[in-house]
Each structure stands twice: as C-alpha cells, then as structure tokens.
Amino acid sequence: MEFDFTTLIDRSGTGSTAAEIIPIRGAEVREGFDKIPMWVADMSFATVPAVQKALHRRIDHPCFGYFITPDAYYDAIIDWQRKRNGVEVKKEQINYQNGVLGGVVSALQAFTAPGESILVHAPTYVGFTGVLTNNGRNIVHSQLKQDEQGVWRMDYEDMEAKFRDQHIHFMVFCSPHNPCGRVWERWELEKAYELFKKYDVIVVSDEIWSDIILPGHTHIPTASISDDARSRTISLYALSKTFNLAGLVGSYSVIYNDYLRDRVMKQAGLCHYNDANVLSVEALIGAYCDEGERWVGELCETLNNNVELAYRFFTEQVKGVKLAKPEGTYMMYLDCEDWCREHGKTIDELQRLGVSVGVIWQDGRPFHRPYAIRLNLALPTARLQEALDRLDKYVFNA
Numbered sequence: 001m002e003f004d005f006t007t008l009i010d011r012s013g014t015g016s017t018a019a020e021i022i023p024i025r026g027a028e029v030r031e032g033f034d035k036i037p038m039w040v041a042d043m044s045f046a047t048v049p050a051v052q053k054a055l056h057r058r059i060d061h062p063c064f065g066y067f068i069t070p071d072a073y074y075d076a077i078i079d080w081q082r083k084r085n086g087v088e089v090k091k092e093q094i095n096y097q098n099g100v101l102g103g104v105v106s107a108l109q110a111f112t113a114p115g116e117s118i119l120v121h122a123p124t125y126v127g128f129t130g131v132l133t134n135n136g137r138n139i140v141h142s143q144l145k146q147d148e149q150g151v152w153r154m155d156y157e158d159m160e161a162k163f164r165d166q167h168i169h170f171m172v173f174c175s176p177h178n179p180c181g182r183v184w185e186r187w188e189l190e191k192a193y194e195l196f197k198k199y200d201v202i203v204v205s206d207e208i209w210s211d212i213i214l215p216g217h218t219h220i221p222t223a224s225i226s227d228d229a230r231s232r233t234i235s236l237y238a239l240s241k242t243f244n245l246a247g248l249v250g251s252y253s254v255i256y257n258d259y260l261r262d263r264v265m266k267q268a269g270l271c272h273y274n275d276a277n278v279l280s281v282e283a284l285i286g287a288y289c290d291e292g293e294r295w296v297g298e299l300c301e302t303l304n305n306n307v308e309l310a311y312r313f314f315t316e317q318v319k320g321v322k323l324a325k326p327e328g329t330y331m332m333y334l335d336c337e338d339w340c341r342e343h344g345k346t347i348d349e350l351q352r353l354g355v356s357v358g359v360i361w362q363d364g365r366p367f368h369r370p371y372a373i374r375l376n377l378a379l380p381t382a383r384l385q386e387a388l389d390r391l392d393k394y395v396f397n398a
C-alpha cells in the first residue's frame with residue numbers, strides 16, 4: 001500500500017470526540033482495557049498527506065484576511081465530480097455549505113414551513129432527526145425493508161401513500177444510506193424519482209458518503225438519473241467522511257436548477273454564518289487530486305477488509321445478531337434483539353458490557369431501531385480484530 005492505514009494514532013490532547021467521549025450513559029471502561037473508538041463517524045486514520053501539505057503551504061503565509069474563493073476550489077470539485085461520479089458540473093452550480101446539515105437546513109427553510117411534513121427513510125441518520133425537529137418540521141418515516149437476501153430496500157407503496165395522504169413535497173434522501181450502508185442501484189433511484197415527480201417533491205440528496213463505496217458497488221448521483229431529477233434535487237457533498245476532515249468543516253452543494261439554487265443560497269445567506277474558512281478551502285484543493293483519489297482507493301480496500309472481517313464475525317461467531325453487509329460507508333448496523341432476549345439482557349446492558357471492555361460503540365436506537373447498535377469500522381484492521389476478540393470473549397460468547 002502507498003498509504004498508511006495500519007498505524008494506531010494517539011489522538012489524546014486533540015479534543016477528539018471519538019477518542020474522548022463515551023457515548024453510552026452509565027458506561028465505563030474496566031481497568032486493564034484501553035478504549036477502541038468505534039462510534040461517531042470519523043476515522044482512526046490520518047488524512048491523506050496532500051491535505052496536510054496544502055494546509056502547511058497556506059499557513060506559511062502570515063495573512064489570513066478576507067479572501068475570494070479561488071477558481072482552483074471550483075476546478076477541484078468539477079474534476080472530482082467528473083472523475084468519481086461521471087457528472088459535468090459548472091462553477092455556478094457549486095456553493096459552499098457550512099456543513100451538510102447546514103445545507104439541509106437552508107433547503108428546508110427555503111421550501112417548507114414549520115409544521116410541514118417531511119419524508120425520511122427509517123432507519124434515519126440521527127442528524128436528520130435533529131435538524132428536522134429543531135426546525136419544527138413534522139418527521140414522517142418510511143420504513144426501509146430487508147428483502148429475502150437481507151438487503152435494505154425502499155418501500156415504494158408506503159412512500160407513495162405518505163406523499164399522497166399527508167401532502168408531502170419535500171424529502172431528505174441519504175445516498176449511500178447511513179446507517180444501513182446501502183448504495184442505491186439505478187432502478188431503485190428511478191423508481192423513487194417516479195414518485196418524486198408524481199407528487200412534486202423537492203429532494204435533498206445527502207451524498208456525504210458517496211466516496212466510500214465498497215467493491216462491487218457504484219455510487220450514482222441522484223440528480224444524474226434524469227432531467228427531471230436534475231431539476232428537483234439539491235445534492236450535498238463534503239470532504240469530512242472521505243478524508244476524515246469533519247473538524248475543518250467544509251461542505252458544498254451542487255444544484256443544477258437555478259430557481260432551487262437561488263432560493264437555497266438566499267436562505268443560506270440570511271444567517272451570515274455560511275462563509276468558507278480559508279483552511280477548509282485549501283484542504284479541499286489539496287484533497288481532490290490524483291493522490292487523494294489513490295488514497296480513497298486504498299481506504300475503501302481497507303474498509304472492505306474490515307467489513308468482511310466484522311461480517312464474518314457476527315454471522316459465524318455470534319448467535320442472535322442480525323445485520324446486512326454494508327455496500328458503502330464504514331458503518332455496520334446491528335440488530336441485537338434476539339441476542340438480548342436469549343441472554344435476558346436489555347440493550348442498555350449489552351451496550352455497557354461492550355464499553356466495559358473498551359469497545360466504544362454507539363447506541364443505534366436514535367437511528368430508529370429498538371435493539372440496534374451502530375459500529376464504526378474505520379480503524380486499523382488489527383485494532384478491529386482486537387475489538388472483535390473482546391466482544392467474542394467478554395460480551396457475546398462470555
């Protein structure tokens with residue numbers, strides 16, 4: 001491998017959420033075990049060297065005054081979108097967004113009113129629940145269903161009934177899907193867009209995970225599937241998941257339809273918070289290059305090995321935990337209901353048990369499944385193996 005995905009990096013003293021916080025209430029790590037962070041969506045890997053180089057270059061210049069976003073920023077996005085997603089984007093269709101969730105909120109405020117019903121799929125990324133609730137919108141869930149092979153699928157009949165009966169004209173769509181790890185196939189997107197067209201639905205397509213696609217799957221930008229999709233979709237992207245840069249903040253939207261874009265950007269500007277930071281602009285230019293692409297390739301290979309390892313563990317060594325193999329993202333979403341019932345334990349007890357041996361995993365219930373745990377697999381494979389060994393010996397098969 002050209003890049004390093006094996007070194008265990010000490011993040012102490014950097015204020016890292018993943019490394020510092022234990023997200024399970026009442027849980028503590030027992031003596032003799034160190035913490036293995038496997039929860040919030042960042043990675044235990046160093047970012048691509050090109051990002052640090054770009055940041056150093058900029059930091060060496062001593063002036064950090066107001067700045068004009070350089071053409072190199074737009075060119076980097078245009079190239080990246082062409083190479084990775086096969087789409088042609090123009091400079092004027094790209095806008096900085098202060099976080100993907102910030103972009104969701106601007107779109108929400110531009111096109112919906114407080115109290116209005118908004119469709120999301122369930123399980124639901126917890127950030128969507130937060131922004132919809134905080135903005136006083138009425139969340140309507142359409143449950144994803146697992147088919148005979150365990151693959152999470154949209155329930156089109158249910159979506160249609162909800163659009164029709166509850167007069168819904170706005171959907172927040174997640175592609176790839178967090179936490180289920182689905183990379184939607186073309187026919188699935190086409191079928192969804194038939195409904196969006198029929199019920200005149202504006203779609204926010206959160207594609208923050210679109211670079212983290214595992215072998216055998218292809219990300220299809222939702223806006224690219226038809227002219228109609230182009231005209232009704234607000235697509236959101238970021239470097240934060242791809243290159244582990246959440247702390248730098250710096251997302252962007254691609255909106256082809258002038259009317260939608262003008263409305264979203266008017267709303268985004270009202271708070272006067274939606275201005276890029278010079279360092280996150282430099283980080284994007286640094287990351288979206290050939291080196292960045294090679295790095296993402298090796299990252300996805302590493303993540304795929306981790307997914308295979310964890311999937312084998314849960315399907316072959318643990319009885320009572322159900323899961324679907326992720327196709328994208330680095331999240332694994334576990335349904336522990338049968339295990340809890342067989343062992344007379346609550347999901348809280350199971351979660352605390354994992355943390356007690358240093359496996360810092362995440363309560364999956366806020367993503368709308370009663371016995372769920374979300375597990376982040378973006379860590380060196382040897383550390384993952386250590387976490388699985390502890391889960392085997394002290395938790396699931398104790």
Ligand SMILES: Cc1ncc(COP(=O)(O)O)c(C=O)c1O
Nearest residue numbers: 041099100101102125178208251
């Ligand atoms: C689907 C999805 N959207 C948005 C975010 C957060 O994005 P941001 O930090 O840019 O608001 C995350 C973070 O995990 C995510 O998984």
